[in-house]
Amino acid sequence: MRIGELSARTGASRRSLRYYEQQGLLVSTRSPSGQRCYNDDHVQRVALIQTFLAAGMSTMSIAQMVPCMAEPTTAKALHALAVMNHERARLTSTIDSLTAAREALDHLIEVNRSFLANAADAA
């Protein structure tokens, strides 16, 4: 399939797909005229990229982690594993931050509800 179809299937814009390739997250074969050709595996790969990007990872981290394009080497795998563990820790820490924020928010919501209840009583 060409870029338009991959875009339609994944929801990633053509612009983004080209950017992923430029950043080394995605490899494509090219038709004789230079157009990018993809297969079903690429759909999966893009889905994974989207998952990671949505989690706030940088394209650089993703490029280091996902041995998508090249043959896996022991050295590469070791490096990838290091990055993965680092990113995993970051994810966990971010989840904790979000959870803390949500609790703070719940507290504010409570306070706000009380205020409104009191205002209603007074009226």
Add this chain to the structure above:
Amino acid sequence: MRIGELSARTGASRRSLRYYEQQGLLVSTRSPSGQRCYNDDHVQRVALIQTFLAAGMSTMSIAQMVPCMAEPTTAKALHALAVMNHERARLTSTIDSLTAAREALDHLIEVNRSFLANAADAA
């Protein structure tokens, strides 16, 4: 206290504190010469702002939620409550995304470990 001390106590840069004020997240009284004056309450408020910013909320959302500066009005409180519920849903959804990413990452880590184990066996 002046801005330097608040900065030291909260870890937010002076630049950030002025920005928070400009965005309506923080109010300060001014000395006759125009310098910002803060008290202990401001330390708490900045901590809350930091919690929310770290969770990816925009200053605009925070400004709408936190009735920091002005007297609470019923209308304002209703609006704030709407924003809060919206932000809470966003937080929950983001937490879900992060959790999904972490699971995908765990899977990749597993695959990577297996590869390395096999490579070690082969050697």
Add this chain to the structure above:
DNA sequence: CTTGCCCATGACATCGATGTGAGCGTTTAG
């Protein structure tokens, strides 16, 4: 062949929180 749609590359714009630096007043310690 031509029209219409898809694709390629490259350049510039965007958003939001923060860094940084200039130029100038204020406060405080010696």
Add this chain to the structure above:
DNA sequence: CTAAACGCTCACATCGATGTCATGGGCAAG
């Protein structure tokens, strides 16, 4: 009084993923 340290405002820079536009080539149906 003076110098150091701090504060004020304004303006410009930054980062990263993406949008958008310009210019030009590729391909299929009429």
